Amino acid sequence: MxxxxxxxxxxxxxxxxxxxxxxxxxxxxxxxxxxxxxxxxxxxxLNLLPPCSPTKAVCVGLNYKDTILEPGAKWPVEPLLFIKPSTSLVANGKSIVKWPMTEHLNFEAELAIVIGKEAHLVPEKEAHHYIWGYTIANDVTAKDLQKSDGLWGRSKSFDTFLPLGPWIVSGIDPHNLTITSYLNGEQKQKGNIGDLIFGIEYLVSFISHITTLLPGDIILTGTPGGYGKTLNVGDKVEIEISEIGKLSNQCVECKEAWSMPPRIKEQ
Structure with a gap:
């Protein structure tokens, strides 16, 4: 390792x-x-940065067998994908900003696959050759915007909404790792990578048939135990994956100048 x-x-x-x-x-x-x-x-x-510099983070929704479906949701027959921009990355120990445009943040503990070489039309049985290693990700989501928009682009894309790290681990078997999240020291999620609906190698292959994966790109494999919990200003969220380590970040209020007008709430 x-x-x-x-x-x-x-x-x-x-x-x-x-x-x-x-x-x-x-x-x-x-x-x-x-x-x-x-x-x-x-x-x-050292001032550690996110452990890689992806051109994109391809994320998978509803990918654990223990997920509690929201009203109206159905189990996927193919991976449900969305993309987070590279500008949403933040390193271990850095702050998650609660931006004025949102009132309700959630966190989601995830295993991230790190691509090691260009992957295009990769057969599933060869996918492991394209994986450099694994790291820990937190898919922070503006839950209120996700519900109001219907689409996930805005709610997932704010700066600091993708904590990643603290390092990339190679030389491990990722298929039976325990993943746990904590909010202010209290356990909120616990799952096992073995409960993925669409497995690691399948995801690399499937996604490579849609978009070319470049070295340093990451795939977020989904979150266990339903969804992450509410994240408020001042809260500390920690995500731990066995054999990899722990990712820790604190939520803070936005202190930058904000020029957008307040949201117009429905009457």
Whole structure:
């Protein structure tokens, strides 16, 4: 098992491999042909970034057998997909912003697949060759906007609505991992990756027949135990996946200038 991190290193962004409490800096093409250098950093001293830089995050809805369907929803016969923009990414330990346009945030614990090389029309049996590793994701959602819009684009796409990290783990069997979420220390979700309706290799293959997956792109595989719970300002949400680690972020109020007028509520 290997753990890869991405971090600010002066004026450049570097990758490293975690060795205990230290990080060995890597050189080479992104995600491939990495070579270790003699440069070593203390892990605690680094400003960790999201562990990869995807062109897109392809996300899967309603993908756990224990999902509690909302009124009117049906079980999917094919993966239900949506895309989150790369600008929604935020690193482990950074803040999730509650923007003025929304009044109701939810969080969703998810395993993220990290693509290691260009994937186009990939057969399911070969999908594992295209996976670099796995990390932890939080699919933050403006639940009120999701319901009012009917479509999911706006509710999923705000800046900071995709916490990711803290690192990418390779060399593990991902098919029987435990995934758990906590809100202010209290367990809210618990599931097992083995309960996915559409499995890891199938998702890579299916999505690669729709859009070419590029190195660093991620696939969010869905959330267990129904849906995540409400996230309020001041709350701390932690997502833990066995053999990978823990992703931790706190929700904060927007402090930036906001020029949009208040929402017009239905009469």
């Amino acid at each position: 290997e753990r890869y991190v991405r971090f600010n290193n002066g004026s450049k962004i570097s990758y490293g491999i975690v060795n205990g409490d230290q990080v060995v800096e890597l050189v080479g093409d992104e995600l491939s042909h990495f070579q270790e250098t003699e440069i070593i950093h203390d892990l605690s001293s």
